[in-house]
Amino acid sequence: MEMEEHIEELLRYVYDPELGINIVDLGLVYDIQHHDGHVYIKMTLTTPGCPMHDTIVGGVKYVLKEKLETEDVEIDLVWEPKWSPEMISREGKDILGIR
DSSP: OOHHHHHHHHHTTOEETTTTEETTTTTOEEEEEEETTEEEEEEOOSSTTOTTHHHHHHHHHHHHHHHHTOSOEEEEEOOSSOOOGGGSOHHHHHHHTOO
């Protein structure tokens, strides 16, 4: 398994507490990069004013720092492309009861 795939699996432990679904299946993670111990995550939230901003971003940092044993984690929170429900994975839609 490549490191980016491993990181994606780790990010499945981070949940949007309002929706009860992990951020990968929710479609919030746009890019994962790993180079020489540096981890870069490009992600978004469901809305710019998301009240769970600190919880979700903090969860990403915590999981990656803890499981990868690194302090070099960069989170790039972006608003383009804008998140939409179409970005939710099939598994996520099943969890949410969306067809």
